[in-house]
Amino acid sequence: VDDVVPRPLDAAAIAAASERQAHLLKPPGSLGRLEKLALWLAGVTGEPRPALQPLLVIAAADHGAADEAVSAYPQAVTGQMLRAFLAGGTAGTVIADAVGAELLVVDAGVASPPATDGALVTTGLCPSANLAYGPALEPPALEEAIRTGRRIAASARARGVNVIAGGEMGIANTTPATCLAAWLTGGHPESLCGRGTGIDDAGLARKRRVVRAALGLHGHVEDPGEALRRMGGGEIAVLCGLALGAAEQGLGFVCDGLISTAAAAMAVAMEPAILPRVLAGHRSPEPAHGALLDHLELEPVLELGMRLGEGSGAAAALAVIALAAATHREMSTFEEAAVAGPT
């Protein structure tokens, strides 16, 4: 993506936030990750004392790979869940609501999109083709999906959002995400394939065959955009564009689980300079997710054994980032509280 110009973190804001942290009413370093998250948010926003203004994006798409029976759920669930996201009542939307995050739902190629009067971002994208037999996306679809993600980031920034959590929905989408993880990390399909929503042993064996076949067909490509086109999907490409867009707009991007992190990792492969704006929200038990976190050298905020996707883990991490921002903003200094420092 030639015209993405990632914004570096604001070093002056980080220095000012660091100076403030040194005066807050606690031994230096004693809030651990909360202190690092406060500095990250300062660097992301350019403000020495930032408040979190979060947005959860849930991008949904269907996948030709679902034909291979690699998911425990039927394809119709993607469209049904799209409706549920708009109605509220899903894990990700309940958590987003609890942490005060705005919500945006994107149809990035759902096979049976629901009739809905909710605020749905539409793209005109179709479900991806079966990556075991050919490229998942046509070049114009990839471009449109990435453009959609970047556009969402731009309008989010205009509304005052400063951190975007990237969630997704798409029956069978751990299969393309695992292919991308294998392509990025060089890991072996046998060890990277997990059970996703909970497939049985036979399903897992099928999934491994599909991932091997896809890598046999597409694994030789060297350009990350081309790899994403061949082994990705609509929602993965939208989230990739969203991570790129967050970086070019001066926002932060919080990864959810395997699929969301694969999308961010592809964005990093395209534009390595975006990495400082990418945060790992949590660690899921999917083996390919751990491989991607290692590949990106990211330490997840939460390790709660969550493996749902739909933005649920990223939204939960927003709760911790909010505490980091609250302590950084609202704690007294030693001077203000008239408390003695170290002897």
Place this chain on the structure above:
Amino acid sequence: VDDVVPRPLDAAAIAAASERQAHLLKPPGSLGRLEKLALWLAGVTGEPRPALQPLLVIAAADHGAADEAVSAYPQAVTGQMLRAFLAGGTAGTVIADAVGAELLVVDAGVASPPATDGALVTTGLCPSANLAYGPALEPPALEEAIRTGRRIAASARARGVNVIAGGEMGIANTTPATCLAAWLTGGHPESLCGRGTGIDDAGLARKRRVVRAALGLHGHVEDPGEALRRMGGGEIAVLCGLALGAAEQGLGFVCDGLISTAAAAMAVAMEPAILPRVLAGHRSPEPAHGALLDHLELEPVLELGMRLGEGSGAAAALAVIALAAATHREMSTFEEAAVAGPT
């Protein structure tokens, strides 16, 4: 404590909550720890669909062990922080406020208590004696401190609180807490002693000598109440009483770091049946904290490298418990959302 009758978790509420979880709009088990926390809260409250009503208690006391120069901060800081807790602006109080927890501050034997018009629970307790030369507390002081904790739990329950997070403040108090951890776990002082608020190498060597001396003097006792009296302190005994009180009142108790967990572990040593109501909020880098979590076989909710105490880690864990309760309460079922289940 002869008359504590711990209430077991409510098995019927757990079964009903479990049944609800099985119908919520997600693959079974996919919310990981959030699901387990929702069931725990159901068992604690006896309600199949509970809401979290949290209280953060910060108990503060001074310690004769501070004479041994085992802390990086002067003793006056304990009383100054007591005033700061009441004013707000400390890490634990900011986080408590962010998660909607009520706050209660207890003077459990502060050397120089501040003049304050805040809502302070007073006890008339004095600072503990230096445990390197004799027992830390006189028998009546231990009894009064435990009674105070139990009384706070009883009145919290009467106000509708269902989970209490236990925080503390007391210059030098990682030293008695490490002694108690060594007594409970049989661990060696050399490996259990950490740097607390950030002492240097010489301070750490002094701390190890004090812990060895205290264990030489008191380590032979077999009764946990007597061990707590000899090697504890006012705030540790109040938190021990609070954990016992939470169990007898049918509430949950969330441990903070080393000191708070040592207090809960002493309560468990006195009354093993309280353990199901005790939750580990987080893991601090203090080695004795890890030893206590292993001893209690508790898996912490958060691992953020926090080592401040003052209830900050326990309060942060309340944010995750609140998300567990919110998803459990507010998510739709597959039926309500008209989404298909597994094929």
